[in-house]
Amino acid sequence: MITTLIIFFILGLAIGSFLNVVVYRLKTAENIVWERSHCPHCKKIIRWYDNIPLISFILLKFRCRYCKQKISLQYPLVEFFTGAIFTFIGWRYFVAADPMTWVATLYYLGIVSFLIAIFVYDWLNMEIPGLVLWPAVGWAIVFNLIFDYSKLGNTNVFDLHIYSAVLAALVAFLFFFILSAASREKWMGMGDAFLAILVGLVTGWPQVLLALILSFFIGAVVGIILILAKKKKMKSQIPFAPFLVLGTLIAMFFYVPIVGWYLSLFRF
Ligand SMILES: [Zn+2]
Structure with a gap:
């Protein structure tokens, strides 16, 4: 091991x-x-x-x-x-002995690599690289279909990975598209809306909601720290993709424990 x-x-x-x-x-x-x-x-x-x-x-x-x-x-x-x-x-x-885990592992290694490249590129250049984003979108779609194919027989459309992935991608895209269009790209760039498609595809529904909430939360905390440290002013722009990537990674790997913890707060 x-x-x-x-x-x-x-x-x-x-x-x-x-x-x-x-x-x-x-x-x-x-x-x-x-x-x-x-x-x-x-x-x-x-x-x-x-x-x-x-x-x-x-x-x-x-x-x-x-x-x-x-x-x-x-x-x-x-x-x-x-x-x-x-x-x-x-x-x-x-799990070395289980071929299906090889596929899942490959999928996650690929997605994480794409996300890290987008994180660093946007951090440095305030721009989301299409040459990384669109292959990542393709990667997520293909693997969602493979996971669905591997357990065909389960015929309920609403249980399919691809259904949950596309629904999440659509909701996330529309949310950022509206933010971006309404503010003429002041609050959020169109690139973030395209990145949101990837976020939805890899997290799925309803996990995408956690990814978005976390990214705004982390973004707000970092923004406040930067302003307090006088590194940024209220009006300065900070790249948002790094926060979206962080929110996505956390939601992708820790959705169950986080939601479990959150719900436990309301149980007396
Ligand atoms: Zn040198």
């Missing part, structure tokens, strides 16, 4: 490292796969031994070997959190 989890963590580190590259190159419009990584400051090619997730950053003391410029903390943080979430997914869903 522990070996499996270590493999998941290392896989997560590697994917996290790749996601950093994807986010960087989507902005600079470089070739994602075939180009060697280079330092954004001095453009020197980064050698493989300087490109080992986490370890290289620590050995190099977070600086480029050549120009000694600081490497953004974003790189090791994204790697670490991708590794941590991958480990969690392996622990929660993966």
Whole structure:
């Protein structure tokens, strides 16, 4: 078991490292796969031994070997959190002897990777990358259909994953679409409405409601902290996708315990 989890963590580190590259190159419009990584400051090619997730950053003391410029903390943080979430997914869903859990695990690893890339890209650029979002939407739809197919015989349409996913996507999209249209994209951008489609697809109905409530709650708390810390003013814009992604991840993995806890508050 522990070996499996270590493999998941290392896989997560590697994917996290790749996601950093994807986010960087989507902005600079470089070739994602075939180009060697280079330092954004001095453009020197980064050698493989300087490109080992986490370890290289620590050995190099977070600086480029050549120009000694600081490497953004974003790189090791994204790697670490991708590794941590991958480990969690392996622990929660993966059973080596059961092929169906392989499919579920693959689904979650993929969705989480897409969500992390969207989180980081929007954080840096205040924009949701369509080149990540739409493949993620496709991924969610295909896997929902696979999960439904695997237990055909259950003919009630309302019990299907895809029904709950599409309903949730529609509600979430309309909610953000109205916010965005009513405010002429001041409160919320159209990109957030498109991201809401993905949020609905991966959480389903009614879990999507928790994802939305959590994202507004986390957004409000972070916003207040930033204003108190004088990093932002009342009117400044903060990217919303990171909060939507956080709300989605929490609702996706912890819906049952959170709702159980909430309901227990009203039981005396
Ligand atoms: Zn450099």
